[in-house]
Amino acid sequence: MPELPEVETVRRGLAPFMEGRTIRKLTLNRPDLRFPLPKDFSARIEGRKVVRMSRRAKYLVIMLEGELSVIAHLGMSGSFRIETMAEAVGDFHHPRSKDAAHDHVIFQMADEQGGEARIIYNDPRRFGFMDLAETGALDLYPSFSALGPEPTGNSLSADYLAERFRSKKSPIKSVLLDQRVIAGLGNIYVCEALHRSGIGPERLANSLVTPTGRAARGLEDLTGAIRQVIAEAIEAGGSTLRDHIQTDGSLGYFQHRFRVYDREGEACVTPGCGGTVSRIVQSGRSTFHCPACQK
């Protein structure tokens, strides 16, 4: 499920239950997710205190004492939930799978007063993974080393995108999904950002760059739309798809603000547009857009 806003929401939800607390016990209910879990995973992290919860693109980073970090990716269907001794207190992004059969990894946390909480990783499809890396060398971690800038940071600019788009003659939709260009966007937020900036998903990326390599008209709008949609989604607690009611009533309501994603056949919400949202397939994935106002 998770694109950047969802992972950031998970990070914020877990932080109060992990930061400053000690991993008392790590339970592995199977030896692998998408990849084998780290060798001696439990032995290497049990007894260590969590220094800080961080995030890079769609990866969660749990920084531990002793310069060791757990890197976690939620794949398509991964989620964390928190249980205290008393009751479940939160369900962080997780639309499906209440099914304990897919509880694969359990962190048992202890605070200084002896309070306990269980942080449970559930992932039916097992496209997620966990790994260990030295905290000081995270930038060299294979999945991190080639990542582009975060859409929330200062390094994302129209000029930067112009430089990256210049040589790309593939559809803008595919280029925005490339984590080496921008890190953290996924299918939903790419569709939404393109709609907000009035750019058709099939337009070639290099058409947004002038012959001299400058940002063409529209690229500035796209840059702003990316920043805006990501910021709004984080503020809304991400998006929760195909879910019933949020039991805790608090997390993930950005799906109500989708303008095109999963709205095939519905009227375009752009003022005065009058178009109809359409679904096409690009590189094997659904793209939702309005052919009337996205050019």
Added chain:
DNA sequence: AAGTGAACCTGAAGGC
């Protein structure tokens, strides 16, 4: 070199 498609895996939803 770059771009597309298949593969990884399970479950939900829709068609007949």
Added chain:
DNA sequence: TGCCTTCAGGTTCACT
């Protein structure tokens, strides 16, 4: 009801 097909928020690897 049951069976079959399609689809799902991601990433990587193997092909043109």
